[in-house]
Amino acid sequence: MKPKILIIYTGGTIGMIEDSVTKALKPFDFTHLMDNVPKVKMLDYEIDNIQFHPPIDSSDMDIEHWKTIARAIAENYSKYDGFVVLHGTDTMAYTASALSFMLSNLNKPVIITGSQLPIGEVRTDGEENLITALQIAADRTVEGTSTVREVAILFENYLWRGNRSTKRSADNFNAFKSNNYPSLAKIGLGIHFDRDALNKIKYPNPLEVHYELDNNVMAVDLFPGLNEKVLRQQLQTPGIKGIVLRTYGAGNAPTWPWFIKAIKETVERGVVILNVTQCVNGGVHTNRYVSGDVLAATGVVSGHDLTFEAAITKMMFLFGLGLDAKEVRRRITIPIAGEMTI
Numbered sequence: 001m002k003p004k005i006l007i008i009y010t011g012g013t014i015g016m017i018e019d020s021v022t023k024a025l026k027p028f029d030f031t032h033l034m035d036n037v038p039k040v041k042m043l044d045y046e047i048d049n050i051q052f053h054p055p056i057d058s059s060d061m062d063i064e065h066w067k068t069i070a071r072a073i074a075e076n077y078s079k080y081d082g083f084v085v086l087h088g089t090d091t092m093a094y095t096a097s098a099l100s101f102m103l104s105n106l107n108k109p110v111i112i113t114g115s116q117l118p119i120g121e122v123r124t125d126g127e128e129n130l131i132t133a134l135q136i137a138a139d140r141t142v143e144g145t146s147t148v149r150e151v152a153i154l155f156e157n158y159l160w161r162g163n164r165s166t167k168r169s170a171d172n173f174n175a176f177k178s179n180n181y182p183s184l185a186k187i188g189l190g191i192h193f194d195r196d197a198l199n200k201i202k203y204p205n206p207l208e209v210h211y212e213l214d215n216n217v218m219a220v221d222l223f224p225g226l227n228e229k230v231l232r233q234q235l236q237t238p239g240i241k242g243i244v245l246r247t248y249g250a251g252n253a254p255t256w257p258w259f260i261k262a263i264k265e266t267v268e269r270g271v272v273i274l275n276v277t278q279c280v281n282g283g284v285h286t287n288r289y290v291s292g293d294v295l296a297a298t299g300v301v302s303g304h305d306l307t308f309e310a311a312i313t314k315m316m317f318l319f320g321l322g323l324d325a326k327e328v329r330r331r332i333t334i335p336i337a338g339e340m341t342i
């Protein structure tokens, strides 16, 4: 049986062409993209596609687009062995994180990829990324189940867990990295999977898609010099339910009385504040320093080693389930799809 793969083309550099007047890159149609990868035909797969109309630069990615991708997967889940999502790199890690929460009981591969150079360029990385993503989506274990049963990002030499990934370079072909989790596969002469890192859970229940995401959430970044007026303005954003607080080092924040008071008042108002570190590697350990301890005492929740992308989308997901603040505070510290290490 030939592997059956569905490509979902959302846009991104991989399918872009130059605007003839401005020379800026703009999204273009899927036929153009496939015409530039004749080698795909050498794969003995059945490949179908669904495309965004129009395809988008991923800077325009929004919740409605995530729902469209999730719906495309859900409606075609039983018909295909795997899914390849072609996506711009700018918000790829956000989409991967969101989909990992939206797609419960996922037992098939959802491989997201794109490229740094358009597919029509001589030195493009798009051809290799697309072909490798298709091969990974088609890969099976000796028992006949999909090798990858989660949302993952394939880029150049690595396959990463989607909700652990971050775009780390606007230039390098190895544009993504998961700083707190090993790669799921290394791509060289062959595709070398790391069976210990891959999701091992086989979900007995059918795929369940959670379409509701609540975007009454925001990020607050710490920096020396942050003033009370600016912080209070952010914390008092009307309708806000959750805040991802980007702190220093191991989850540390200023111990200034006005700062602690402002944070405490916000928590007492019922806003969930989640502590994630600004560092690219490591996580929050609030009992390591007094400055972290003082923050934890206000009721701010530890985000452990969550990426910012996973933290903000996990908040949208949990509030989208209709949970109250108390329940979101509890559930946000429990891993849903391998996104955090406790």
Ligand code: ASP
Pocket (backbone or CB within 6 Å): 011, 012, 013, 014, 056, 057, 058, 059, 087, 088, 089, 090, 091, 114, 115, 116
């Ligand atoms: N701006 C592009 C996008 O995210 C960048 C890329 O695809 O690499 O759609």
